[in-house]
Amino acid sequence: MNKVVGSADGERVILIDGVPMSMDDCPVRDVLDSVGGKWTSLMILGLADGPRRFSQLRRFIPDISQRMLTQTLRDLQRDGYLTRTVYPTQPPSVEYKLTPLGHSFLALLRSLVQWSSENHTAIRAARAAFDAEQA
Amino acid sequence: MNKVVGSADGERVILIDGVPMSMDDCPVRDVLDSVGGKWTSLMILGLADGPRRFSQLRRFIPDISQRMLTQTLRDLQRDGYLTRTVYPTQPPSVEYKLTPLGHSFLALLRSLVQWSSENHTAIRAARAAFDAEQA
């Protein structure tokens, strides 16, 4: 059950299944801005089986640019999804590893992967039908 | 368990919990491109309780522009998440309604909302700690 509730200072709030969501400062937006990125979800999936080094992740996602690999990892680290450990070897190696938060989120991601694989055929079909109808 | 598998023609495929995911033509990307949009998830949540008209959705999401409301609805319709029904009244009214696919996806969205509300505090804290450390 959804409900739109106004508050005193004019902040707009909506209730979803009893969960209050501010539209100005929305928790879901935080998460969506992470999972919504082009590489983010793939990165987390890449760390599902255990810690990996920079170049290992690079091989795991062959078509990511070095720039985006670094940046995506940084963003995920910032939000607490993973940790970054530098080993002072020569040459240096850096290990990335999911935090408990990251693993918790991974569960959601698995549901998404599952759902996508079950429904992508239907989606593609709908898309084709829609496009055909426009012509 | 994840595994990277090469195929004959050089297409890269990764297995996630036994679900094959092509990196060139990825089912999850399709879905992420939907859920990742700025307004998409909110729209689907807005239709959770039943069909709504254009202007009702507009009031439900006060800060969306007319342009993005139209476009987001169009995209969701195209991918089969909702239907669009025009009633030839004067003035005309148009009703948007989730399809079974849309409702199915809504379940995922609820999980996301739930998870976000449970973990956004931790995320905000991690972010603050990270930012503080940089200074």
Added chain:
DNA sequence: CTGCATCCCCGCCGATACTG
């Protein structure tokens, strides 16, 4: 090996004005 800096393109999205 693991990064940072720079340049630059392109697509998302907001603002605004106009239609049946």
Added chain:
DNA sequence: CAGTATCGGCGGGGATGCAG
């Protein structure tokens, strides 16, 4: 009421080059 058309900013993200 429910759109469509156009313009323009801004930021995501690719390519390349340099550095510790």
